[in-house]
Amino acid sequence: MTASINLTSVSVDQRSASTRCAFPFIERDFFREVRRLINDTQSVLYRRMKSEQTTLIFRGVMALGRRLRAERPQGAPSLPAISILGTLRRLGPMPARRLATEERLQPQSLTRLIGDLESKGWIVRTRSEVDRREISIELTALGKAVFAEDMRARRIWLEHAIATTLTDAEQEALIDASEAMLKLSRL
Numbered sequence: 001m002t003a004s005i006n007l008t009s010v011s012v013d014q015r016s017a018s019t020r021c022a023f024p025f026i027e028r029d030f031f032r033e034v035r036r037l038i039n040d041t042q043s044v045l046y047r048r049m050k051s052e053q054t055t056l057i058f059r060g061v062m063a064l065g066r067r068l069r070a071e072r073p074q075g076a077p078s079l080p081a082i083s084i085l086g087t088l089r090r091l092g093p094m095p096a097r098r099l100a101t102e103e104r105l106q107p108q109s110l111t112r113l114i115g116d117l118e119s120k121g122w123i124v125r126t127r128s129e130v131d132r133r134e135i136s137i138e139l140t141a142l143g144k145a146v147f148a149e150d151m152r153a154r155r156i157w158l159e160h161a162i163a164t165t166l167t168d169a170e171q172e173a174l175i176d177a178s179e180a181m182l183k184l185s186r187l
Contacts (some may be wrong), residue, residue: 054092061181071157077122077152085122085139085147094139095128122146 069079076082080103086101088094096114100107114137119122122143128134139147164169 068154069159071149071154073153077146080116081122082147082150084110084113084117085143086151088137088139089144090148093136095134095136096125099137116144126142 020153077085083103084099084109087099094102096110097107100110101113102125103110105113114123114125118125120142122140123133124138128136162174166174
């Protein structure tokens with residue numbers, strides 16, 4: 001047995017009393033269901049749009065990162081070594097435990113890297129005057145020069161690419177996006 005409802009008497013315009021449905025509860029349920037479907041559709045579209053935007057941001061960051069790594073000088077230090085040198089350059093001398101935290105590494109993983117950087121004369125380890133158990137790690141003049149040289153080639157490429165490829169508005173948007181990405185990187 002099939003039930004059918006004649007929807008011709010159901011009004012889409014709730015303001016008109018003369019064309020209202022003879023069964024108000026059906027009209028109320030109908031509009032509630034329409035509202036729910038619209039909200040669900042908007043929610044799905046919003047999530048899909050956000051997912052596509054996130055994917056686009058991710059692809060852009062990864063592609064630019066690969067491109068910048070390609071500009072590194074021949075025989076440049078490893079990326080983990082450059083990261084440590086950069087952290088010490090940016091934040092100054094610090095205990096090994098804090099450096100591990102800044103680099104998001106386990107202290108044990110940092111030990112080998114620190115030993116390698118120290119053997120090359122790029123960093124020095126000194127005992128803290130306050131707590132003799134604590135060892136502070138500091139960038140040397142040679143370490144600063146190695147870091148600067150590694151960054152120089154990439155900086156030159158990036159400055160040229162920005163100046164020759166992006167409009168003024170895109171350059172401003174890139175600066176704004178860079179600030180937002182730095183904020184995200186601190187999470």
